[in-house]
Amino acid sequence: MSFAPVVDWRPAAAVPAPPAIGALPLPVVGGDLTVPLVTGEQVGYVNLDYAASAPCLRAVLDAVTTLLPWYSSVHRGAGFASTVTTELYAAARREVGDFVGARAEDTVVFTRNTTDALNLLAAALPEDTTVVTFASEHHANQLPWRRGRSIVLPVPASADEAIARADDALRGVSSRHGLLAVTGASNVTGELWPLSELAAVAHRRGARVAVDAAQLAPHRAIDLDALGADYLALSGHKLYAPFGGGVLVGRGDWLDAGRPYLAGGGAVRRVTLDGVEWASGAPRHEAGTPNVVGAVSLAAACRALGEIGMSAVAAHEATLLDRVTRGLRAVPGVEQLAMWGPASPRIGVVTFNVRGFHPGVVAAALSAEHGIGVRDGSFCAHPLMSALAGAHAPEVSGGAAVPGAVRVSFGVGTSMADVDRFLGALTDLVARGPRWRYRVDGGRHVPEPDPRPRPALAGLLAGGTTGAVHGLLASDLAPCQALA
Numbered sequence: 026m027s028f029a030p031v032v033d034w035r036p037a038a039a040v041p042a043p044p045a046i047g048a049l050p051l052p053v054v055g056g057d058l059t060v061p062l063v064t065g066e067q068v069g070y071v072n073l074d075y076a077a078s079a080p081c082l083r084a085v086l087d088a089v090t091t092l093l094p095w096y097s098s099v100h101r102g103a104g105f106a107s108t109v110t111t112e113l114y115a116a117a118r119r120e121v122g123d124f125v126g127a128r129a130e131d132t133v134v135f136t137r138n139t140t141d142a143l144n145l146l147a148a149a150l151p152e153d154t155t156v157v158t159f160a161s162e163h164h165a166n167q168l169p170w171r172r173g174r175s176i177v178l179p180v181p182a183s184a185d186e187a188i189a190r191a192d193d194a195l196r197g198v199s200s201r202h203g204l205l206a207v208t209g210a211s212n213v214t215g216e217l218w219p220l221s222e223l224a225a226v227a228h229r230r231g232a233r234v235a236v237d238a239a240q241l242a243p244h245r246a247i248d249l250d251a252l253g254a255d256y257l258a259l260s261g262h263k264l265y266a267p268f269g270g271g272v273l274v275g276r277g278d279w280l281d282a283g284r285p286y287l288a289g290g291g292a293v294r295r296v297t298l299d300g301v302e303w304a305s306g307a308p309r310h311e312a313g314t315p316n317v318v319g320a321v322s323l324a325a326a327c328r329a330l331g332e333i334g335m336s337a338v339a340a341h342e343a344t345l346l347d348r349v350t351r352g353l354r355a356v357p358g359v360e361q362l363a364m365w366g367p368a369s370p371r372i373g374v375v376t377f378n379v380r381g382f383h384p385g386v387v388a389a390a391l392s393a394e395h396g397i398g399v400r401d402g403s404f405c406a407h408p409l410m411s412a413l414a415g416a417h418a419p420e421v422s423g424g425a426a427v428p429g430a431v432r433v434s435f436g437v438g439t440s441m442a443d444v445d446r447f448l449g450a451l452t453d454l455v456a457r458g459p460r461w462r463y464r465v466d467g468g469r470h471v472p473e474p475d476p477r478p479r480p481a482l483a484g485l486l487a488g489g490t491t492g493a494v495h496g497l498l499a500s501d502l503a504p505c506q507a508l509a
């Protein structure tokens with residue numbers, strides 16, 4: 026089987042690519058990766074899966090490389106390198122807080138990721154708290170709240186309806202404390218939520234607001250103080266710092282009164298045989314040796330994005346988004362998913378289905394036949410996907426049928442050429458159909474056979490350099506395979 030990997034494609038009205046904005050796209054690690062196709066060719070990799078995990082910014086890798094010779098134990102180490110590492114960790118906390126506009130009195134707790142941060146907050150809520158959230162949230166912003174008292178509102182038909190529904194629900198809350206937990210930008214449709222208005226409504230009803238900023242933070246400036254939000258969670262790996270760091274930022278009173286998230290060293294002032302005096306502030310919830318590399322790399326990402334300016338980031342992504350959405354409209358059978366219509370403001374996340382094609386086949390063929398990385402599935406937002414994509418081919422996930430779709434997502438490392446490669450490949454795929462066979466393995470579509478040689482990676486990829494390792498990867502997949 027042999028074919029040209031990419032058909033010549035021009036956007037609908039042969040629109041020339043707009044000029045690059047300032048220094049964007051920014052250099053990312055792996056931006057020059059070459060990947061094999063099932064047909065044997067090698068092509069430059071196009072990564073359009075930023076919403077799941079963004080590539081590492083070059084500036085972030087530089088920061089980590091600079092840190093590592095100095096890396097040492099934090100807090101109690103008496104050595105000079107420990108002093109430097111401890112200061113770096115403290116500086117990272119300030120820098121990440123500043124990046125999201127934290128108030129002076131806010132606590133910045135380093136976590137593993139957004140899921141961890143939201144679970145931490147859920148565990149620290151005053152006992153008599155009702156959490157109001159929407160069915161459209163990522164599972165990370167739904168499931169932690171279900172462990173306590175919670176109200177799940179249906180997917181709203183508009184931003185205005187979201188505000189009205191939140192207002193209604195919070196008015197009816199009879200418990201002493203209320204919390205509205207809402208995303209800043211949908212990981213499925215990219216649509217931006219009316220955060221200021223929601224915060225105003227919540228505060229009017231005596232409740233607090235927690236923002237899941239996993240998707241918002243890489244794309245928009247955030248000012249927690251100006252927004253009036255009380256808590257915010259984000260993940261380093263979506264913010265160009267894939268070293269295992271995340272953060273929960275917000276009001277210290279509940280965090281100081283709540284049960285320490287982990288019990289152990291570092292979270293205490295004094296331990297006796299039958300008692301513990303717990304620390305307050307961030308240390309209360311950071312027991313154990315912290316992930317200094319994760320924290321410092323996250324701060325480096327914040328610095329790099331701050332230097333480029335989040336308005337430049339947003340402008341860059343707006344031109345890409347315009348090209349993607351227009352291009353998709355020109356491909357026959359493509360239907361883009363949105364909660365609130367095509368004109369609602371959004372970040373660089375676009376999800377779609379193609380009539381007559383299983384989303385898994387579209388994603389697998391874009392990778393295997395064109396070297397383009399996108400994502401398919403239900404994006405850990407099953408209730409939202411059921412509401413949006415119910416009419417499309419079901420994807421079997423965890424034993425239950427959940428509608429699936431294809432998602433492309435991009436950011437500061439994405440170029441117009443990347444977008445055009447994707448649109449060309451999709452046009453080709455839809456016009457001629459897949460030119461390889463695909464089978465379902467562990468809930469995912471994979472090429473059959475998959476002759477793509479795996480990179481040697483200096484022995485890191487144990488098991489060799491053929492497609493034979495695939496079964497291992499597939500069996501490792503959780504039912505909710507598309508974590509983003």
Ligand SMILES: Cc1ncc(COP(=O)(O)O)c(C=O)c1O
Pocket residue numbers: 076077138139140141163165166208210211212237239240260262508509
């Ligand atoms: C909106 C949203 N919230 C939360 C999460 C969970 O993030 P993490 O997997 O980094 O904990 C994601 C991840 O995809 C997300 O997109």
